[in-house]
Amino acid sequence: MTTASAVPKSPRRGRPGYDQDSVLEIAVQVFNRHGYDATSMGMLAVELGVSKSAIYHHVPSKGDLLRLALDEALVPLEAIGEDERAQKGGTIERLEFILRSTIRVLIDRQPYVTLLLRLRGNTEIERDALQRRRTVDHKIVDLVVAAQAEGKVRSDVEPRTTTRLMFGMINSLVEWYRPEGPVSPAQVEENAIAMIVDGLRARD
Amino acid sequence: MTTASAVPKSPRRGRPGYDQDSVLEIAVQVFNRHGYDATSMGMLAVELGVSKSAIYHHVPSKGDLLRLALDEALVPLEAIGEDERAQKGGTIERLEFILRSTIRVLIDRQPYVTLLLRLRGNTEIERDALQRRRTVDHKIVDLVVAAQAEGKVRSDVEPRTTTRLMFGMINSLVEWYRPEGPVSPAQVEENAIAMIVDGLRARD
Numbered sequence: 203m204t205t206a207s208a209v210p211k212s213p214r215r216g217r218p219g220y221d222q223d224s225v226l227e228i229a230v231q232v233f234n235r236h237g238y239d240a241t242s243m244g245m246l247a248v249e250l251g252v253s254k255s256a257i258y259h260h261v262p263s264k265g266d267l268l269r270l271a272l273d274e275a276l277v278p279l280e281a282i283g284e285d286e287r288a289q290k291g292g293t294i295e296r297l298e299f300i301l302r303s304t305i306r307v308l309i310d311r312q313p314y315v316t317l318l319l320r321l322r323g324n325t326e327i328e329r330d331a332l333q334r335r336r337t338v339d340h341k342i343v344d345l346v347v348a349a350q351a352e353g354k355v356r357s358d359v360e361p362r363t364t365t366r367l368m369f370g371m372i373n374s375l376v377e378w379y380r381p382e383g384p385v386s387p388a389q390v391e392e393n394a395i396a397m398i399v400d401g402l403r404a405r406d
Numbered sequence: 407m408t409t410a411s412a413v414p415k416s417p418r419r420g421r422p423g424y425d426q427d428s429v430l431e432i433a434v435q436v437f438n439r440h441g442y443d444a445t446s447m448g449m450l451a452v453e454l455g456v457s458k459s460a461i462y463h464h465v466p467s468k469g470d471l472l473r474l475a476l477d478e479a480l481v482p483l484e485a486i487g488e489d490e491r492a493q494k495g496g497t498i499e500r501l502e503f504i505l506r507s508t509i510r511v512l513i514d515r516q517p518y519v520t521l522l523l524r525l526r527g528n529t530e531i532e533r534d535a536l537q538r539r540r541t542v543d544h545k546i547v548d549l550v551v552a553a554q555a556e557g558k559v560r561s562d563v564e565p566r567t568t569t570r571l572m573f574g575m576i577n578s579l580v581e582w583y584r585p586e587g588p589v590s591p592a593q594v595e596e597n598a599i600a601m602i603v604d605g606l607r608a609r610d
Contacts, residue, residue: 402568
């Protein structure tokens, strides 16, 4: 193995070495293609064009790879709630900030969020990640409840259902949205926020 | 095997016989649990507690089971577009009819729609089903275009993106919604339509 500093950022199979980020980038693709459970360290080694022991040089186990990959999605998603703009100001504005920021993380970290959204919860690492995701979701349910109490969100929607429907819409981006496609990330963000906050109906 | 008329509607493993509907009901569960590709006729036989030849008594192949299961989702989804209420009247009302009807099919045919939404397109039967699903989607894109041209849908959204976002929201129901849960099918339908058509923001 070469040292990390000597390694290109996006290596192809058969190149001599990888840093941990590059291993992670390829591992997440393999996990998403075959499913985490069905992926072995041997399959990853074949995909990377290195020996199994070379992978173990970077990460002690498949579980550690999973944990690192999930952090690539969870750390920025958790950071949204810690941002001042999610904590201060009008409830609708805070909700909009969280939704816009989530869309950006989904587009920016697409393969890692895909991995997170497809988790089954079969292992401790998966269950821990799902718990962290639920904590993020609960804060948003609380915000919808607060916005309703203030009269800023319509009173005829149920906060938990609303949160799941909003995230159903936003999370679907990882399955169909292509940043290189005809609609820019900024446009898809505006489109989603327009629909969620004000609806499709034209107003005069 | 007993004849179809002698068979209970929801049989359990080990009971002597099944009709085609019951085989289908169990097959779709196994497909959703393990994935279609990973499911063998042998696995289905074990799940049903019958011999492989008993399954072949009902359906000639695994592909036929898939096709029948996908029809359970696609036939009612396609019927929505054929309904008079999808074809006549105001564009917003037609869109709302289609969305409400789709939500009902998703809840009513949950396992079959789940199977449809998870298709990879590896076989001819899968590609055919995906093509039928795209045809349904295209009609809705056309309706959003028409509604915009009439000034009924806001002009700042992109019809194709809007359609994908709407269906991202609605399709997510198959993953998280439980009809026996605290929110009734009618409530979840109202909540989704309220958000899509008029948005979350309270109006005086």
